[in-house]
Amino acid sequence: MSSLEGLRTVAESLAWARAEIGAVDARVLLCHVTGWNAAALIARGDRPLSGPLAVRYEALVARRHQGEPVAYLIGEREFYDRLFRVTPAVLIPRPETELLVELALQQRGGFRQPRILDLGTGSGILAITLALEWPESNVCAVDYSRDALWVAMANAARLGASVSFIESDWFGALSADRFDLIVANPPYVALDDLHLQSGDVRFEPPGALASGQDGLDAISQIVAAAPPYLEEGGWLLIEHGYDQAAAVRSRLVDAGFVGVESWQDLAGIERVSGGRRMHHEPLA
Numbered sequence: 001m002s003s004l005e006g007l008r009t010v011a012e013s014l015a016w017a018r019a020e021i022g023a024v025d026a027r028v029l030l031c032h033v034t035g036w037n038a039a040a041l042i043a044r045g046d047r048p049l050s051g052p053l054a055v056r057y058e059a060l061v062a063r064r065h066q067g068e069p070v071a072y073l074i075g076e077r078e079f080y081d082r083l084f085r086v087t088p089a090v091l092i093p094r095p096e097t098e099l100l101v102e103l104a105l106q107q108r109g110g111f112r113q114p115r116i117l118d119l120g121t122g123s124g125i126l127a128i129t130l131a132l133e134w135p136e137s138n139v140c141a142v143d144y145s146r147d148a149l150w151v152a153m154a155n156a157a158r159l160g161a162s163v164s165f166i167e168s169d170w171f172g173a174l175s176a177d178r179f180d181l182i183v184a185n186p187p188y189v190a191l192d193d194l195h196l197q198s199g200d201v202r203f204e205p206p207g208a209l210a211s212g213q214d215g216l217d218a219i220s221q222i223v224a225a226a227p228p229y230l231e232e233g234g235w236l237l238i239e240h241g242y243d244q245a246a247a248v249r250s251r252l253v254d255a256g257f258v259g260v261e262s263w264q265d266l267a268g269i270e271r272v273s274g275g276r277r278m279h280h281e282p283l284a
């Protein structure tokens, strides 16, 4: 890494950072530090970057170089066209999770004032997006991490979403509530998955990523526990790993769900599975 002898221009700073961390991250971090947009960085390329800004920029570039995710460095990530605050207490929103939003919103015709539950809300992206996109809904979000709930509550306040937040390990702290729609993006990576040992995920909360030897612990628990919390005809929709769709469907069927199905994300990977709760009267 370099020193600060002689101030670099904006363009020189960018060129230096590009070689360290790549063009996209170099630009995003410099926009963050300066408060300028990408066009302004170009237009102001031959201005010197002031000392304090250069120091902050070099520090962020060094942290990115060590692998820290850009979203944590700048404290935000976009999801479904809105900016959400993120900290290392929460999983960084991923584009494939927008599928879960789309599928939930497809139910808009079927329920008038649905009660929606988001299990393991993290930064709150699912609960908040659904509350804003489906204003007639009544959304409740739970997480077992109090630090995550602070982030989610701050996001709801910033974005003007009305969501009730509850500290709860899955359904643990919920009373005898029933919902029309339960959504979850639980941890689903296998504990020994090498994917957890490289790249940005190393900085994310392990409890939001990994779940048992096959990654299916949390999903199995949620599917088995969900039926009493669903209204008749209510949906459970769960995000899962690229190779888990069949396993999740079979758990849903075992738990008595009907209309069990999986849906593909934009990459063509079966990413969400779900089903509806149908109440069968016990035979007399």
Ligand code: GLN
Pocket: 094, 185, 186, 187, 188, 189, 201, 208, 209, 210
């Ligand atoms: N899709 C994420 C990953 O592979 C995992 C997210 C999750 O466990 N919910 O990094």
